Amino acid sequence: MPAAEVRSPIFIRFFIPLVLVGWCLVPALADSGKWHEYKNAGEQAEIERDYAKAEYWYGKALEETERSGGNTPQLEETLTRCAASYVMMGQMDKAEPLYERAMKNAFDDQARAQNPEYLVLLEDLADAYASQDKGPNMETCLRHAIDIRQRVSGGKHTKLATVLYKLAQYYASCSRWKDALPISERALHSYETLQGKTNVYTAQCMLIIGQAYRGLHQYDKSLEALNNSLVMMRKIAPCSTYESCIIRYEGEVALERKKYADALALFDQALKIDQKIDGKNGLYEYSDYNSLAELYEKKGELLKAEENYRQVVELFSKRVGPDNIAVAGPSLKLASVLRKLHRQAEADKLETRARLIYKAQHKND
Numbered sequence: 181m182p183a184a185e186v187r188s189p190i191f192i193r194f195f196i197p198l199v200l201v202g203w204c205l206v207p208a209l210a211d212s213g214k215w216h217e218y219k220n221a222g223e224q225a226e227i228e229r230d231y232a233k234a235e236y237w238y239g240k241a242l243e244e245t246e247r248s249g250g251n252t253p254q255l256e257e258t259l260t261r262c263a264a265s266y267v268m269m270g271q272m273d274k275a276e277p278l279y280e281r282a283m284k285n286a287f288d289d290q291a292r293a294q295n296p297e298y299l300v301l302l303e304d305l306a307d308a309y310a311s312q313d314k315g316p317n318m319e320t321c322l323r324h325a326i327d328i329r330q331r332v333s334g335g336k337h338t339k340l341a342t343v344l345y346k347l348a349q350y351y352a353s354c355s356r357w358k359d360a361l362p363i364s365e366r367a368l369h370s371y372e373t374l375q376g377k378t379n380v381y382t383a384q385c386m387l388i389i390g391q392a393y394r395g396l397h398q399y400d401k402s403l404e405a406l407n408n409s410l411v412m413m414r415k416i417a418p419c420s421t422y423e424s425c426i427i428r429y430e431g432e433v434a435l436e437r438k439k440y441a442d443a444l445a446l447f448d449q450a451l452k453i454d455q456k457i458d459g460k461n462g463l464y465e466y467s468d469y470n471s472l473a474e475l476y477e478k479k480g481e482l483l484k485a486e487e488n489y490r491q492v493v494e495l496f497s498k499r500v501g502p503d504n505i506a507v508a509g510p511s512l513k514l515a516s517v518l519r520k521l522h523r524q525a526e527a528d529k530l531e532t533r534a535r536l537i538y539k540a541q542h543k544n545d
Contacts, residue, residue: 212254214244215241218237218238218240218241218244219237219257219261221233222235222236222261223261225237231265234265235262235265238258238261238265239262241261256285256301257297257301259281260298260301260305261304263279263308264305267309267321268312270312270315272317282305283331286299286331302328302332303328305328306325309321310343322346322350326340326343326347329343340370341374344363344370345367345371345384348360348364348385358396360388361389364385364392365385365389368389378416379412380413380416380422382412383409383412386409387405387406390402390404390405390406390426390429391429393405394432397436399436406433410427410430413426419453419457420457424449424450424451425450425467428446428450428467430446431443431445431450431471432471434446435471435475438478440475440479443475447468447471448472450467450471451465451468454467454468461495463499466496469491469492470492470510472484472488473486473487473489473491477517486518486521489510489517490514492510492513503537503540505537505538507534507537511530511533511534511537512534515530518530
């Protein structure tokens, strides 16, 4: 009996905690099983491109992982997959907090995720953001894709340059030159790192850089960048629309500097290249005629401006149809010149026609 009395406290001290630990493990194992079940269902829905269903199952999996607390591999995977589902549905407001948590888990000072598997999952999330390269969420999505790829690879990601270039193009299309310039410079550096200094992508980046400097009225830097782009394009794609486009931009720099003779020579050069590519009255020529018209209008040579704007209107009318939205803009420019020439009736007719085209377009939209 004394021996039994000695063993009893030890037995109680060690056996009961073991039972309790085992008891606690049962629900944890069950939760892990549920997590895999939910995750697998989400993956299947994702394969079927049913992102609403994928989000539902990944959301259930996320609930399971959050019950246990802590930053576990299961939590890391579920955060990124659930966020990607929201992105693919265009629900950026719901994706955003998950994105922020995923990035914090991966890259803050306490991060455990130089975990290679987590970096792959983050790359999948970057792909989801990069795929949303149109629409109202484009800027946010491309910026998030850039941020992930920059951090994952330290700037050497093979897909980074493409996303940077798309964002630079977006800023250029909105004339947001202060934003376009640093992004296009980053894209240029990324393409040079991956493919060398002379290729079509570096030439296109230089073109955007040239446009950005022109928009910021830094004309010498603009011409330097445009000329670098032109030299590259003449090596890669001589006598191409790329070449004529760059020459036309150089002409626009000359026009803004009121160097009219230089601008005229450059616009004529671009026009000849486009005519060689597409024949006379080819669709590529509309930009050349438009640039010539703007030049003559600025010089006060209104009859020549009228002639060139009319070329643009007739070209679009023949190639894409007289009711196409492309006809409306140059028609209004032509009408403005006609008013300066005191030909009000012709101007009224053109403006009315342009408004009807715009109205029909808005109705279709």
